[in-house]
Every structure is written in C-alpha cells, then in structure tokens.
Amino acid sequence: MPYIDAALAFALSMLAIAIFVNNLIIFVIKPRKKRVMAQAVRHFAENELLNVFQRECEKLKKSAPGITSSALLASLTELQQNLLKNSSGQSPAVPRGDGTNEIQIKNIRGEDIVSVPANELVNLIKRSAFGKLLVAEIGDQAELVFDSFFNKYEGVRAIFRETTRRYATQVSMFAGVLVALALNINTFTLVTVYIGDPQARSAIIAQSESLVLEAQKAIIADCRAKPAAEFDACLENSLVTKETLERQKAQLAEMIPMGWNGKTLQEIAASFKSTICDQFLYYFLGCFLTGILAGLGTPFWFDTVRSITNFTRAVSGKSPEPTTVDRPVTTTQ
Structure with missing residues (x-):
C-alpha cells in the first residue's frame, strides 16, 4: 500500500x-x-457593570427597596472608576477584596495578573466595600446581582477569548x-x-x-x-x-x-x-x-x-x- x-x-x-x-x-x-484579557475586564467595568446593576435595580426595587440607595450606587461608581484607573492596561485591575473599593493588578506573589476568571472577579466584588454594602442593604437577594455580574462578565470574556x-x-x-x-x-x-x-x-x-x-x-x-x-x-x-x-x-x-x-x-x-x-x-x-x-x-x-x-x-x-x-x-x- x-x-x-x-x-x-x-x-x-x-x-x-x-x-x-x-x-x-x-x-x-x-x-x-495578556493584553486582550486585560481589555475584557476594562470593557466589563466601563460598559457593563453599571448597566447590569441598574437592570437588577428595576427587577428588585419592590422586593428589596434598599437596592435603590444612593450610597450603594455611589459605592459601585467608585469601584468602577478604580477598576478603570489602571492606565497601562497591560494587566487587569481587580478589587482587592479587603472590604474597600481599592484595586490591585498583581497577585499575592507580586506577579502581574494575567487573566481573571468570572468566579474570581465576582468573589472579589463580593468582598469589596460595594459588595458588603449591597448585602447589608438587600440581604440574600444580593446573590441575584452577583449572579448577573458573573453571567455578563463570562459573556464578555467569551468574546475576547475567541478573539x-x-x-x-x-x-x-x-x-x-x-x-x-x-x-x-x-x-x-x-x-x-x-x-x-x-x-x-x-x-x-x-x-x-x-x-x-x-x-x-x-x-x-x-x-x-x-x-x-x-x-x-x-x-x-x-x-x-x-x-x-x-x-x-x-x-x-x-x-x-x-x-x-x-x-x-x-x-x-x-x-x-x-x-x-x-x-x-x-x-x-x-x-x-x-x-x-x-x-x-x-x-x-x-x-x-x-x-x-x-x-x-x-x-x-x-x-x-x-x-x-x-x-x-x-x-x-
């Protein structure tokens, strides 16, 4: 043959x-x-974070009126602005997860963060000042907001990953x-x-x-x-x-x-x-x-x-x- x-x-x-x-x-x-996935975080923070939250506000404002708190929106806006402060854009900026809205671009080993899985980003948001305030205002229904963040960011990542x-x-x-x-x-x-x-x-x-x-x-x-x-x-x-x-x-x-x-x-x-x-x-x-x-x-x-x-x-x-x-x-x- x-x-x-x-x-x-x-x-x-x-x-x-x-x-x-x-x-x-x-x-x-x-x-x-590394550059593309850093852009995914920036795109989510700039174009999706507040929009997702506002949609959830419309859904939950009757069952959880605390979600319309001006302090809550101000805290999320602060978190958003901090996420966009990483001017280099070479590494994703993510919440520190230490009860503040401060950000980090390096992991615990001091290395640049290369990419941020959706579950990790949402967990950091949960532990931020915004996340803690959200739980304090609406209790267990905060998980619905966090789930919406997860789904939207995962969709954004899928687009950038395919690129x-x-x-x-x-x-x-x-x-x-x-x-x-x-x-x-x-x-x-x-x-x-x-x-x-x-x-x-x-x-x-x-x-x-x-x-x-x-x-x-x-x-x-x-x-x-x-x-x-x-x-x-x-x-x-x-x-x-x-x-x-x-x-x-x-x-x-x-x-x-x-x-x-x-x-x-x-x-x-x-x-x-x-x-x-x-x-x-x-x-x-x-x-x-x-x-x-x-x-x-x-x-x-x-x-x-x-x-x-x-x-x-x-x-x-x-x-x-x-x-x-x-x-x-x-x-x-």
Missing part, C-alpha cells in the same frame, strides 16, 4: 511541523492574550509559512519523496509512536484545543524554552526531507524547475502550502494520523490500537 503509506508519512510530517509551530507561537500569543483563539490560528499559519520558507520544507517535495522512496516512507513511519507521544504533549499545550474553562490557565502556564525548539528543529531535519543541501531535494527541484519563474513558484508555493497545512494545528493532524492508521489496520484485518493513537482526555472544570 505505497500510496496509503505515503499519505501516512505526509500526515506524520505535517504533525511534526505543527508541533514545532505550536510551540513557537506560544512566545507570541502569551503577551497578546485570542482566532489570532492564535492566524499566527500559527503565518509562522508555519515562515518556518517552511526558512527551512525549505516543500509540500511538493514531500509528496514526491514519499511516493517514490520506500526508505523515506519507512523512516518517518518508524517514528510514528514517538511523534504521537509528542503530539499528545503538544495538544495539552495547544490552548486552542482546551475547553473554555481551562483556556486561561493553559496559556498562562505554557512553558516552552528555546532549547525545546532547537531540539524539535533537529528532529525535523532527521525525519523529514527538508533543507537546502540534500542531493535528493536538489534533483527533485531540478526536475520541476526549468526557468527562474518555475523555480520561484516551486519554492514559494510549495513552502506556502506547507505552512498553511501545518497551521491547521496539532489536533487536526493528530486526528488525520489516527484516521489513516485505523484505515490501514482495517484494510489489513487488524483492529485499531486506541492506546497509541487516542488524543489525551481533557476535562472541563
């Missing part, structure tokens, strides 16, 4: 490139995500193209080599088990593949070093027909290119296609490898081996 094996070898190549690109873009995404996800996908494809151009990883060359060279096919298929293990780690690190409840913590805790990238780059060079010095690559290129225009099109289009395909992400190519592997085993009369190809399970908090 040379063509099926060639398809598997190609999918494994894309998986290896996607793993490398996924780790590479973490350096770009984390600062961007980060789309940005990550765009950066992934752009980075994939740059990596392919720099390292001369050409889709046309890969397909030609894997169809015509059994040894090249066997070499990368022999690495499939280690690639699957690497992919499982990469999927765990690929925050776009995480449930919403885990997205923030995943991106905040992503740790990729330059040494990791250098190691993966070296592994790519060993497994995949790529680079600039290989005799086989030069022969394949020569068979396709007769003019300068042909040379440019072969190099640019092939590498561009590699980058776009790799930018589809580790989870996509992991599933593709799994599907081809299961199809191959089905054709040969063997049952699939889920222990070697299943994606790691993630749980929603």
Whole structure:
C-alpha cells in the first residue's frame, strides 16, 4: 500500500511541523492574550457593570427597596472608576477584596495578573466595600446581582477569548509559512519523496509512536484545543524554552526531507524547475502550502494520523490500537 503509506508519512510530517509551530507561537500569543484579557475586564467595568446593576435595580426595587440607595450606587461608581484607573492596561485591575473599593493588578506573589476568571472577579466584588454594602442593604437577594455580574462578565470574556483563539490560528499559519520558507520544507517535495522512496516512507513511519507521544504533549499545550474553562490557565502556564525548539528543529531535519543541501531535494527541484519563474513558484508555493497545512494545528493532524492508521489496520484485518493513537482526555472544570 505505497500510496496509503505515503499519505501516512505526509500526515506524520505535517504533525511534526505543527508541533514545532505550536510551540513557537506560544512566545507570541502569551503577551497578546495578556493584553486582550486585560481589555475584557476594562470593557466589563466601563460598559457593563453599571448597566447590569441598574437592570437588577428595576427587577428588585419592590422586593428589596434598599437596592435603590444612593450610597450603594455611589459605592459601585467608585469601584468602577478604580477598576478603570489602571492606565497601562497591560494587566487587569481587580478589587482587592479587603472590604474597600481599592484595586490591585498583581497577585499575592507580586506577579502581574494575567487573566481573571468570572468566579474570581465576582468573589472579589463580593468582598469589596460595594459588595458588603449591597448585602447589608438587600440581604440574600444580593446573590441575584452577583449572579448577573458573573453571567455578563463570562459573556464578555467569551468574546475576547475567541478573539485570542482566532489570532492564535492566524499566527500559527503565518509562522508555519515562515518556518517552511526558512527551512525549505516543500509540500511538493514531500509528496514526491514519499511516493517514490520506500526508505523515506519507512523512516518517518518508524517514528510514528514517538511523534504521537509528542503530539499528545503538544495538544495539552495547544490552548486552542482546551475547553473554555481551562483556556486561561493553559496559556498562562505554557512553558516552552528555546532549547525545546532547537531540539524539535533537529528532529525535523532527521525525519523529514527538508533543507537546502540534500542531493535528493536538489534533483527533485531540478526536475520541476526549468526557468527562474518555475523555480520561484516551486519554492514559494510549495513552502506556502506547507505552512498553511501545518497551521491547521496539532489536533487536526493528530486526528488525520489516527484516521489513516485505523484505515490501514482495517484494510489489513487488524483492529485499531486506541492506546497509541487516542488524543489525551481533557476535562472541563
């Protein structure tokens, strides 16, 4: 089954490139995500906080007349203004939760706050001067107001989180193209080599088990593949070093027909290119296609490898081996 094996070898190549690109873009995404999620808090404070409270006032003014207290509105306004005082906007400003309406932009370890889950922000509001005054004025019905804050802020976060996800996908494809151009990883060359060279096919298929293990780690690190409840913590805790990238780059060079010095690559290129225009099109289009395909992400190519592997085993009369190809399970908090 040379063509099926060639398809598997190609999918494994894309998986290896996607793993490398996924780790590479973490350096770009984390600062961007920090800015975007800080904007989510500011947007909530500026555009939603008072509006939500005023809607709850209309709902509860008969059963809990204390909610219309001018002191309560003044306290919430003070909290809102404090939340908007963080002029840098690089870290979210949140209530201290110490019975005042003061804010903080660093956690208890003195690190900048990267993101604020909805339950954490609402708990801090509860422990602010406004939160304590609200409970004093309307008692248990204050929970209805806090729940409305939670739901609205979670909706705002979902919008800003999706912005980060789309940005990550765009950066992934752009980075994939740059990596392919720099390292001369050409889709046309890969397909030609894997169809015509059994040894090249066997070499990368022999690495499939280690690639699957690497992919499982990469999927765990690929925050776009995480449930919403885990997205923030995943991106905040992503740790990729330059040494990791250098190691993966070296592994790519060993497994995949790529680079600039290989005799086989030069022969394949020569068979396709007769003019300068042909040379440019072969190099640019092939590498561009590699980058776009790799930018589809580790989870996509992991599933593709799994599907081809299961199809191959089905054709040969063997049952699939889920222990070697299943994606790691993630749980929603």
